[in-house]
Amino acid sequence: MTSPASEITAEAIRFIEGTTYADLSEEALAIGRRCMVDTVGLYLAGSREASVRILIEDALAQGGREDAPLPGNGAGKVPAPLAARVWGTAGHAHDWDDTQVSHDPAHVYGLLTHPSVPPLTAALVVASQKGGVSGRDLMLAFQLGFEVECKISEWMLPRHYRRGHHSSGTVGTFGATVAAAKLLGLSGDRLAHALGIAASLAAGIRVNFGTMTKPLHVGRACENGVTAALLAARGFEADPSALDGQWGFFAVMGEGFDGEKARQGFGKPLTIASPGVSIKPYPSGILTHQSMDAMLRLVTDHDLKAEEVEKISFFAGKNIIEPIRYPIARNHLQAKFSMPALLAMIVLCRRASHHEFEDAFVAGEAMQDLQARTEVINDPDIDARGYDKIRSRIEVTTKDGRKLVQWADERYRGGPSNPISDADLDGKFRMCAEGVLDGAPQHELLGLVRGIDRGADVGRLVALISGEATGRA
Template identity: 80%
Template sequence: MSIPSDITAQAVRFIERTTYEDLPGEALIVGRRCMIDTVGLYLAGSREGSVRILIDDALDQGGSADAPLPGAGSQKVPASLAARVWGTAGHAHDWDDTQVSHDPAHVYGLLTHPSVPPLTAALVVASMLGKVSGRDLMLAFQIGFEVECKISEWMKPLHYRRGHHTSGTVGTFGAAAAAAKLLRLEGEKLAHALGLAASFAAGIRVNFGTMTKPLHVGRACENGVIAALLAGRGFEADPAALDGTWGFFSVMGEGLDAEKAREGFGAPLTIVTPGVSIKPYPSGILTHQSMDAMLKLVLDNDLKPEQVERIRFFAGKNIIEPIRYPVARNHLQAKFSMPALLAMIVLCRRASHHEFEDAFVAGDAMQDLQARTDVINDLEIDALGYDKIRSRIEVTTTDGRTLVQWADERYRGGPSNPISDVGLVEKFRMCAEGVIGDTHQEELLALVRDVDGVADIRNLIKLVSGETEPANA
């Protein structure tokens, strides 16, 4: 099937023409929730070892004082370097939100983590520009979110199956679109920004479970900002880089779904329909139903760790292939290891970012229980298809019982079973703990909750970066 020749032009028209007044009320409500979630994740991620390395590197490089860094105080660095750090921090715990699709031909790994790239690019460019209103920030975020999600939705699953990491590849377009909107790029310059983004897009799944996985998103943010800034200076690229024989869709995924693409951008906005999932656990989204199933099994049976003889986990290839570590040796591998995640639930009855510590994951209890966990590809589950995340857990106890729990196919955190506003705030506070004080947590929450009404978002950026001295961190 030939690739439609007007996808880039459609994107340009959508970015140029969409105004704040075009955004439906539900999009604004969900957008604020996504922002609360993401801002918390910047704070939590700012303490990660990978992010500290990137902060040190950015400060050592120096350059124009465009934007601060999360949790790093008042020093500022060039916009592109700031975007790299903010984006990596937002994805560092693999706890950021996930796009939803109802296409039964889709695979979950093809869906992107949509909020970090456009929000990062918008915040960094806003810092560079100076006074930017919350309405303009929200508009840029929503536009980047939509462009990113529609490109991801229209791509064929081969993109992910070939090993591309969609949040790194497609995320670049989300960042570029958001940055371009705030920079007021139009026409050819806007098309050139998307063309540059198409060549910059990168990220391969072999690096899942390492520091480089969240850096994919950091680089998407960095490259999206660079694409918009260079295009604004007059740097040229192919003005139809998404389309045609050698365009992004063809080269990166051998095509797209032309019928879905004909619906166009914003019809409806993805953030509204089919929506977005806010993640309950800091691990790959493919793991969450199974973790909830294990938690239910543990609580329903008041199962103690010493009562577990063996765990058998049954799932299809859509879970087993990307969640690939048979035994996790560190917290990054644990995010992609069903034995580690199930063991964590048994041992702790929860899995927050505080449990994802190298010392705990490498400890005797975690290593022993992981070794007694079997991951089994169930062909019957495979045959049901990959439109939902399906799995079954069987626990053999030391007294000879076999406890069985199927995962609930309704995703907790998704539009049909969302995390409550209270739960979202609890997650934010957990992320902010130890990074900014209680008073500034409340101030930051209030700013993001009413971001559309904020005349100048610079104080929001200062609170995340730690420019404002914490009250009681």
């Protein structure tokens, strides 16, 4: 599809410059607070991942200006872009962060971004660098970055994802850039240049799914977004319409965009409110969750034990099978993109939290044996029904000859039509915080995030996430 003539960059600039906190609906604010609770918990859980510890060591070794602290690491501070790299990678380290929703039946699920980590990371890091940022200003910057990121992703053609780009790394760069630019007060040419710099820095390819580099895509999106805004603030220049034209972001990265969708414009309505955002129940690729819920239902309904299972047959379309690509996972990162591993985990543990995603467990005898007895089958009938829903079927053959069948519920648990309750969201936050921030500080942090735009102390919030406020080294 050839891109129609457009002025999307200019429209984005008008939206960023002209939108105020008062323009945000109460629905958008309420959902934004939920997304922040979810993301802050993930910073804490991610801070203990091996990949993030390597990035922390690297950032501290590089040194430099003491702009911002690092999650779960105490008082040490590093330059803002390095801090953003670490925070962003921590937020995506478990692949448990939220996902934008689309109602377009032709849209490819993988083209949707994980929208909260880039703008929230950039906003928190720049707020730490600047000091004196209010919770309302932070919320506005977050919402603007979230919206621009999601609309770019929604308007992109599926070719972007199908050719191997990772949208959360590419499009996420714009979410981080917008949030950082808003808090830095960029407007006009400097805001346009920030978006132009971001367009050239955006990167991330799907070959690295199932490795440490997959969450680094989001970390780099955050780092690059902060870098783009800081450079533009100093007068660094780029093409002022980098989303548009023959060599613009849409054309080069996705061979165009959907002109009819783009005519809707930014903020009409805000994506965070409609069609909404999904908060993940499991720390794995979003395409896996309905199937995991189906297996959990099958296991509990039949009180199925692992030792009773002869074989598991998983039937799905290409929209699941192609990206969820590991036939047998050897470590916890591969397990996030392996249906045999995820189904085996549910059978063995009857849950799948970040506590189950450990290398020793995934590589253990029980998981390896059950994965080897699980076959993944591309079902042409499921493909023929289209990709507007994530459809799959599980058939378990037991050693005593029974065949147990369970279709996945097409309503996504965690999505707008079947949302996670506030109580369950708080439970996820506490599970993520466990062992990193406990007791009174954990309770205080949750309260600060839930009231972020109602007078919360942003500096205190950052200090609690980093561990500076609790004296952790």
